[in-house]
Amino acid sequence: MKTISIESAAAMIPDGASLMIGGFMGVGTPERMIDELVRQHKGKLAVIANDTALPGRGIGKLVAGGFLKKVVASHIGLNPDTQKQMIAGKIAVDLIPQGTLIERIRAGGSGLGGILTPTGVGTVVEEGKRRIEIDGKSYLLETALRADFALVHAFLADYAGNLSYALTARNFNPVIAMAADTVIVTADHIVPVGVIAPDHVVTPAAVVDYLVANR
Amino acid sequence: MDAQTIIAKRIARELRSGMLVNLGIGIPTLVANYVPDGVGVFFQSENGLIGTGPIPEEGMTHPTLTDAGGQPVSALPGAATFDSAMSFALIRGGHLDMTVLGGLQVDARGRLANWMIPGKMVPGMGGAMDLVSGAKRVIVAMQHTAKGKPKIVKECALPLTSVRCVDLVVTELAVIGFPGGRATLLETAPGVSVAQVMEATEAPLIKSEKIEEMRL
Numbered sequence: 001m002k003t004i005s006i007e008s009a010a011a012m013i014p015d016g017a018s019l020m021i022g023g024f025m026g027v028g029t030p031e032r033m034i035d036e037l038v039r040q041h042k043g044k045l046a047v048i049a050n051d052t053a054l055p056g057r058g059i060g061k062l063v064a065g066g067f068l069k070k071v072v073a074s075h076i077g078l079n080p081d082t083q084k085q086m087i088a089g090k091i092a093v094d095l096i097p098q099g100t101l102i103e104r105i106r107a108g109g110s111g112l113g114g115i116l117t118p119t120g121v122g123t124v125v126e127e128g129k130r131r132i133e134i135d136g137k138s139y140l141l142e143t144a145l146r147a148d149f150a151l152v153h154a155f156l157a158d159y160a161g162n163l164s165y166a167l168t169a170r171n172f173n174p175v176i177a178m179a180a181d182t183v184i185v186t187a188d189h190i191v192p193v194g195v196i197a198p199d200h201v202v203t204p205a206a207v208v209d210y211l212v213a214n215r
Numbered sequence: 216m217d218a219q220t221i222i223a224k225r226i227a228r229e230l231r232s233g234m235l236v237n238l239g240i241g242i243p244t245l246v247a248n249y250v251p252d253g254v255g256v257f258f259q260s261e262n263g264l265i266g267t268g269p270i271p272e273e274g275m276t277h278p279t280l281t282d283a284g285g286q287p288v289s290a291l292p293g294a295a296t297f298d299s300a301m302s303f304a305l306i307r308g309g310h311l312d313m314t315v316l317g318g319l320q321v322d323a324r325g326r327l328a329n330w331m332i333p334g335k336m337v338p339g340m341g342g343a344m345d346l347v348s349g350a351k352r353v354i355v356a357m358q359h360t361a362k363g364k365p366k367i368v369k370e371c372a373l374p375l376t377s378v379r380c381v382d383l384v385v386t387e388l389a390v391i392g393f394p395g396g397r398a399t400l401l402e403t404a405p406g407v408s409v410a411q412v413m414e415a416t417e418a419p420l421i422k423s424e425k426i427e428e429m430r431l
Contacts, residue, residue, distance in 0.1 A: 024262040024299070025285025027278065050299065051339075054285070077338025078285070086337070095337075098261065099303030099345035106300045119307065119348045122378035125340075155279070167290070168263045169279035171299050202298075 001161035004210045009184050010036040012210075016069075018046040018147040020105065020176035025051055025078065026058035028169030030153040030186040033212070034058060038065050046070035048105070048147055050098065050172055052082040066090070072145070074098035097125060100142050102175055107144035109178025114143040150180035154203070156196050157187035161205030164196050177203045186212045216431070218387035221404055222356050224249045224431040225385050226315055229354060230256050234312040235305070237261060237346060240284050242356040243315040259311065261302050261342045266294025283342070306342065307349035314350035316343060318357040318384070320371045323418035325380035325393035327355055328373035340376065347377035359386035365417040367391065367398065388412050390429060397421055402429045 010033065013019070023029030037045075038061050045068050052073060053060040062068050063081045072094045076082040085091040096104070103115045116139035120126055130141040152173045155166035163185060165173055177183050185208050216224075219242050227249035230236065234256045238244050247258060247269070258267040260282045267282060268289035276287035290296075305311055320328045327347060330340040347353050357366060367384065384391045389412045390402035399421040403412055405428055413420060 024283075025281065027262070027281045027285060051341075073339060075339040075341040077336075077341075083337065095339040097340050097344040098299070098342040099307055099349075102299040102303055117307065119345045119377075121348075123344065123375050125344065165298075166279040167277070167296050168260070168281050170296060171263050174298050175300050 001205055001208050002210055003213050004184075006032055006036045006186075006212050009033065009210055009212050010040050010042070012182070012184075013037065013042060013149055015043040016045070017149055018048065020147040020150045020172070020180055021047055021049040021059055022152050022171065022173035022176055023049065023053065023058050024168065024171040026053035026060070028153055028165070028171050028173055029053065029058035030151045031058060032186050033151050033184065034061050037062065037067065041065075042067050044069040046072070048072040048145060050101070051075040052079040054078055055081050063091070070094070072096065072101070074101050100125075101145075102172065104142050104145040105172070105175050105179045108146040109175065112144055114141055116140070117142055145179065147176075147180045148182065150176040150183045152177045152183060152185045152203070154185055154187040155189065157185055157190050157211050158193045158196050158205075159190070160193050161185070161208035161211050162193070162196050162201040163187070163203035163208065164200050165202055170202070174203045177207055182209050183207055184210045184212065187214070190214055218358055219245060221387045221429070221431060222385050225390065225429050226354055226356055227251060228430065229313065229383070230254050232256065235259055235265065235310060237306065237311055237314045237350065239314070239316040239343070239346075241317045243317060246315055246356070259302070259305065260288065261299075261306065261346075263297050263299060263302050264288070264290065264294060266291045268294075303342070303345055306345050309349070309351065311346075311350045313352040313354065314346040315354045315356050316346060318355040318366065320373050321355055321367050321381065321384050322371045323369050323398050324396050325382075325384075325398065326371060326378060327353070327376045327381050328371040329355075329376050331374055333374070343376050347381070348379055353379070353381040355381050355384045357384070357386060359388045359412075359415050365415055368417045369419070388415060391420070399423050400426055402427045404429045405431070
């Protein structure tokens, strides 16, 4: 694990990269990383996240700036910008049931090829997918998802890179931290090793590549 | 009493102590205001919280304590927080006793459409498909008609949320169940006649042997 400035962290991400971004309606989103990606004018990014937040918040800022070519999410309903750009053909949007999306990411970070879920059987979600019967029940085969980068936001990070999260800001963060080639973390507080007790570490430092220094 | 209050109060009577319950956005959220005295339930927010409490007083909100709509909530004593994989394992894994969701259409067999109107509204399904596929009991909270048109229809014209049939539909006019996979009128709201419900419903409705008045 290396400590890095926010500018250098964003500079590592090339145009066209795929990013998993933590957060649920902007809660638990690495807001400083987003602001820096906007400042550095990144282009043609593919974002995998629960939602696209609201205009002016979290991933909503990347949408508004026209920096995204693709969004994989479960919900875009509270961000009219995303819907407009989807209808105009500027952003390709792949909508996935939330439980399926998070399990596909979990599979991607766990060495699994995919998962079997009953969610979506017999609906438009099934189109183009394999249906598998097990003990008389139908499931869809949903393949694993990974990304080039995971942008994680934690409540506490210790100097070694161990992470813990706050309340509902946890959401996708610990799951995406397992499923990307490079894991970049911002945290509300960076604290000495030992402040987070071993039992309270949610994401172990071993999976974190870069911890962004606080100002 | 307005339509939303009738629906929320009637659904609250389905709550039992110890249940884990997920409430959707809109009318379903109001159910939490009418939990019967002496009944203790756990409310889940799918963004990662069990023990969701009322909206805090001004100045007592916290940016990392929110509901599935991103709005501030409180947490009750005994609350627990977790990640999204855990949250949906609870939903699909047979741990969620009841989910209450809004609806656009329900068909004669009890299949729900509530997540998109092609060409008009494509918000994404969020957690709705997992909730309907996975919860032990699914209750739809919706107005009986939309702009005068029945919402309980022969066949859903809108894309289905799940092929799993819901257990109960509660409207401001009636309670409808689906025993044997057929829409059945179980209760009418106070002051509402069976004929009025039939008139406002497109799907063929079987009349239960004893149609009771909704207790609120």
